[in-house]
Amino acid sequence: MAGDQVPPSDNDLQLPADLDARVQALAEQVTADAATDLAKASRLEQHLRDNYEYSLASVFNSQNRTPVGRFLFEDKKGHCEYFASAMAVMLRSVGIPTRLVTGFSATVANPLTEYYEIRALDGHAWVEAWIDKLGWVVYEPTPPYNLPVPENKIISMERIQEYVDQLEHMQREHGLEGEVSLQNILISLWQTLSTSVVVLLSYIKLVLLNGWKWLVAGAAVFIVALFLWRRWKPYYIKGLSYFKVLAYTPRDTKAAVRFYLRHIQIVMRINGTARQPGTTIEQYSRQMNEAAGENPLMQKAVSLINQIHYAPETDVTLDPLILKQAFIQVYKKS
Numbered sequence: 343m344a345g346d347q348v349p350p351s352d353n354d355l356q357l358p359a360d361l362d363a364r365v366q367a368l369a370e371q372v373t374a375d376a377a378t379d380l381a382k383a384s385r386l387e388q389h390l391r392d393n394y395e396y397s398l399a400s401v402f403n404s405q406n407r408t409p410v411g412r413f414l415f416e417d418k419k420g421h422c423e424y425f426a427s428a429m430a431v432m433l434r435s436v437g438i439p440t441r442l443v444t445g446f447s448a449t450v451a452n453p454l455t456e457y458y459e460i461r462a463l464d465g466h467a468w469v470e471a472w473i474d475k476l477g478w479v480v481y482e483p484t485p486p487y488n489l490p491v492p493e494n495k496i497i498s499m500e501r502i503q504e505y506v507d508q509l510e511h512m513q514r515e516h517g518l519e520g521e522v523s524l525q526n527i528l529i530s531l532w533q534t535l536s537t538s539v540v541v542l543l544s545y546i547k548l549v550l551l552n553g554w555k556w557l558v559a560g561a562a563v564f565i566v567a568l569f570l571w572r573r574w575k576p577y578y579i580k581g582l583s584y585f586k587v588l589a590y591t592p593r594d595t596k597a598a599v600r601f602y603l604r605h606i607q608i609v610m611r612i613n614g615t616a617r618q619p620g621t622t623i624e625q626y627s628r629q630m631n632e633a634a635g636e637n638p639l640m641q642k643a644v645s646l647i648n649q650i651h652y653a654p655e656t657d658v659t660l661d662p663l664i665l666k667q668a669f670i671q672v673y674k675k676s
Contacts, residue, residue: 354441357431364415368414380479397419408424426468441470443470587605598665623651
């Protein structure tokens with residue numbers, strides 16, 4: 343026979359000898375218009391969930407005893423054992439066999455390990471009532487509280503904050519707030535970090551509220567400056583090359599040739615005659631000659647460049663300043 347079909351015993355109807363008479367009267371009042379045991383059990387369950395408040399503090403105020411009368415008519419708040427005991431007694435007082443069940447309800451998930459942590463405070467109690475033709479039916483008279491949510495979540499500040507809040511609540515309930523422990527260290531570190539973030543965001547918000555006009559103006563200036571820079575950048579680079587060439591004093595012929603040639607290439611690239619990959623110096627020299635109008639000065643410059651690159655061991659017979667003049671001609675053609 344299945345466990346939920348095992349018939350109840352006399353113990354499942356037993357009531358305390360000193361039961362407060364108000365408890366049975368309340369049970370009869372709540373179930374007065376219920377026609378079946380199933381309806382009576384549901385009415386009592388809903389009555390407790392709707393009219394009483396969950397409080398963890400009662401765990402530390404009453405160990406090994408459940409003051410059902412005081413819970414129902416005075417305090418009207420308590421932990422799960424109070425709710426389960428009250429429902430069990432009320433069910434039995436109206437003739438419904440009942441048993442109280444205890445176990446654990448994991449509610450605290452560590453956001454780093456993704457495991458639920460089970461502590462003594464995760465102990466839970468609920469009720470099973472015997473209903474004819476149905477067997478033992480589970481009832482949860484305790485008001486809603488946090489239960490594990492079976493879904494995948496990424497680690498976030500919100501999840502860590504929830505975890506720390508739960509740890510802090512448990513430490514406070516146990517009276518361990520001031521002790522040195524891993525939990526308290528974690529709580530302190532997180533509070534410091536979260537406070538710093540809140541302060542930083544507050545200053546950012548203050549700046550945005552008070553200085554948004556300056557920020558908008560600054561953004562507009564930046565956009566305009568970026569547009570102008572992209573438009574005038576080629577002229578700036580050409581002008582910079584021009585002043586570098588004018589200020590340059592040749593000390594070594596080969597180094598001077600390479601210097602002038604590099605700046606000639608810069609200006610020609612900006613003018614639309616870039617040196618393509620695979621183009622030889624000789625081919626590029628002819629392009630320079632065409633860009634400068636094929637005059638005698640540029641022809642001498644081309645001869646000097648070819649001599650330096652293709653006959654580096656021979657004595658240089660031309661003045662490298664020819665390339666300076668060639669650069670100026672290319673520059674003025676742009």
